[in-house]
Amino acid sequence: MFTDSIPSRVLDWTGRAVCGLILLFLVLPIILVIPISFSAAPDLRFPPQGFSLRWYVQYFSDPDWIGATLFSLKVASLTMVASVAIGSAASIALVRGRVPGQELVSALVLAPLIVPHIVVAIAVYVQFAPLHLTGTTLGFVLVHTTLAVPYVILIMSAALSRLDVSLEMAALTLGASRLRTFFEVTAPLVMPAIAAGAVFAFLSSFDETVVSLFISGVENKTITRKFFEDLDFNLSPVIAAASTVIVVVTVGLMAVGQAAKALSVKRNVSVGDT
Numbered sequence: 001m002f003t004d005s006i007p008s009r010v011l012d013w014t015g016r017a018v019c020g021l022i023l024l025f026l027v028l029p030i031i032l033v034i035p036i037s038f039s040a041a042p043d044l045r046f047p048p049q050g051f052s053l054r055w056y057v058q059y060f061s062d063p064d065w066i067g068a069t070l071f072s073l074k075v076a077s078l079t080m081v082a083s084v085a086i087g088s089a090a091s092i093a094l095v096r097g098r099v100p101g102q103e104l105v106s107a108l109v110l111a112p113l114i115v116p117h118i119v120v121a122i123a124v125y126v127q128f129a130p131l132h133l134t135g136t137t138l139g140f141v142l143v144h145t146t147l148a149v150p151y152v153i154l155i156m157s158a159a160l161s162r163l164d165v166s167l168e169m170a171a172l173t174l175g176a177s178r179l180r181t182f183f184e185v186t187a188p189l190v191m192p193a194i195a196a197g198a199v200f201a202f203l204s205s206f207d208e209t210v211v212s213l214f215i216s217g218v219e220n221k222t223i224t225r226k227f228f229e230d231l232d233f234n235l236s237p238v239i240a241a242a243s244t245v246i247v248v249v250t251v252g253l254m255a256v257g258q259a260a261k262a263l264s265v266k267r268n269v270s271v272g273d274t
Helices: 002-037 054-061 063-096 102-109 117-131 137-162 165-173 178-189 191-206 210-215 223-233 238-273
Strands: none
Touching (some): 002 238, 054 063, 054 238, 063 102, 137 191, 137 210, 191 238, 210 223
């Protein structure tokens, strides 16, 4: 029995090693950006030469970088609010309701996760250009919400499917409206899922690149558009400093989202047990 377990152990450790190497291959470029951002050299190079915070100072003092960052934050915040509202309502309809052609509706709602963003970008530009929505906050929020809603629906639907429907039915039989039932019964129980969906909606908007390149204007541009402009015309370690700031914010928000999602699963399990 001991000898029979050796091949399985070797296979297990081999699989872990391969997964570790793949993870290192994916994460290594992001890790290398961080020390480059603290380099004293005037260009992008690795290993970094010396230590300096000049590139962070230049990033935070550059009105173009700060303007693009603030615009991205505004668009992502508005997208988050709209996505949570639309995604929550859609999740309740798909999980609790009887929607005609429910499978088709679910596929259409989740299509932005499957369709290449370059296809979405071309289609959106063709539609937005005649309406003068390119380069506007409304245009960005509309298309980013379309791309972010599927994340909210996936997380909310999973939480609602694990939530005991009798809790909602009890509130309805006692005279509460569906809207009041949602805000006073359903929403508190799935709040971690709502928070996780909000985080992922924010990140999907803040990190979106392809569509933003197509619909950005001269004045209103996202930070991802600013990255591509500087890569073409002003290649300097400021890009590494800005990338490090974005990586820290993104990883932090993803950790919050994962923690909220885990808390949602734990809470729903405990509610189901009671």
